[in-house]
Amino acid sequence: MSGLDVSVSHQAGRGRGWYRGDCHVHSRVSAGGDLTPEQLVVGARGAGLDFLAITEHNSAETHDVWGQHDLLVVLGQEVVTRTGHWLALGIAAGQVVDWRYGLRDDVIDRHLDEVRRAGGLCIAAHPHAPYPSGTFMYPYQGFDVVEVWNGPWRSDVPWQADNEAALAEWGRGLAADVHRGVWRPAMGNSDTHLADQIGVPHTVVLAEELSAAGVLAGIRAGRSWIAESAAVELSFTVSARNRIAGIGERLETGDEPAVANAVVRGVPSGTVGFHTERGQAHRASLPDSGSGAVEWSVSAANSAFVRVEVRHPDGRMAALGNPVILT
Numbered sequence: 001m002s003g004l005d006v007s008v009s010h011q012a013g014r015g016r017g018w019y020r021g022d023c024h025v026h027s028r029v030s031a032g033g034d035l036t037p038e039q040l041v042v043g044a045r046g047a048g049l050d051f052l053a054i055t056e057h058n059s060a061e062t063h064d065v066w067g068q069h070d071l072l073v074v075l076g077q078e079v080v081t082r083t084g085h086w087l088a089l090g091i092a093a094g095q096v097v098d099w100r101y102g103l104r105d106d107v108i109d110r111h112l113d114e115v116r117r118a119g120g121l122c123i124a125a126h127p128h129a130p131y132p133s134g135t136f137m138y139p140y141q142g143f144d145v146v147e148v149w150n151g152p153w154r155s156d157v158p159w160q161a162d163n164e165a166a167l168a169e170w171g172r173g174l175a176a177d178v179h180r181g182v183w184r185p186a187m188g189n190s191d192t193h194l195a196d197q198i199g200v201p202h203t204v205v206l207a208e209e210l211s212a213a214g215v216l217a218g219i220r221a222g223r224s225w226i227a228e229s230a231a232v233e234l235s236f237t238v239s240a241r242n243r244i245a246g247i248g249e250r251l252e253t254g255d256e257p258a259v260a261n262a263v264v265r266g267v268p269s270g271t272v273g274f275h276t277e278r279g280q281a282h283r284a285s286l287p288d289s290g291s292g293a294v295e296w297s298v299s300a301a302n303s304a305f306v307r308v309e310v311r312h313p314d315g316r317m318a319a320l321g322n323p324v325i326l327t
């Protein structure tokens with residue numbers, strides 16, 4: 001890949017819409033990585049993505065190698081500290097965030113602030129990864145987003161991130177966070193190091209435009225859901241009193257009953273689960289075709305939010321939505 005054009009908006013003009021992106025991607029610059037930037041771009045396109053974020057381990061070496069193509073590349077870093085990894089997304093070209101500390105040094109807030117002041121996002125990465133320094137030991141407080149889904153959803157490979165544990169922890173914290181008025185969205189990324197990993201999973205974001213600022217704003221607000229692949233489609237809304245709210249939005253129900261509606265494609269014989277602060281509150285099956293719509297009545301009196309999980313028959317996650325907040 002030649003050229004030094006890092007302008008991250010080769011697709012200026014693509015306005016408000018849902019965009020698919022993978023925000024945790026390594027090239028061969030990172031230990032264990034095997035891919036060139038060009039291979040990452042080709043892989044991302046093949047996986048149906050509109051954007052990726054390059055997040056090398058503690059390095060900005062590949063910030064300026066992306067050249068001209070129609071994929072949006074957001075600049076980032078995986079900040080690999082002694083007691084957990086975090087993603088800094090939307091940093092400046094060449095910026096390297098300090099990583100030489102652990103929980104007991106009490107300095108992480110300073111580095112989180114540095115990223116946020118520059119307009120970036122701080123994401124707790126693979127919080128339950130079962131290897132030394134990979135398990136996330138910092139409090140979530142101070143982070144904008146939690147990567148609850150990292151790589152393929154499976155629990156039978158001991159070295160892979162434990163997504164089920166990360167989701168359970170995030171789901172447990174959500175009710176208290178919503179009650180406090182500041183909730184932390186979930187996201188999912190592939191943590192690609194090798195061929196054929198990119199996009200599994202990725203985050204689908206409602207952005208005002210396909211730009212770094214646009215997609216980061218959507219992720220920060222939780223206007224996003226996580227897809228196992230581009231073969232999976234999810235739309236989720238809650239409506240009441242002639243109003244309608246989408247994922248990450250707030251719906252004033254005035255204590256009237258609301259209707260939650262999930263429309264899914266690409267998950268044959270899967271199950272759709274609606275989750276509230278009372279846990280999984282409703283479940284329905286999808287037909288063999290994998291396409292279907294599920295409706296369910298919910299009220300703000302019973303829960304301050306509702307979110308959706310779509311799983312394959314064997315329990316693996318296919319799609320996971322951020323909540324709609326009910327007031």
Ligand SMILES: [Zn+2]
Nearest residue numbers: 078085125126
């Ligand atoms: Zn990591």
Ligand SMILES: [Zn+2]
Nearest residue numbers: 024026078191
């Ligand atoms: Zn990584």
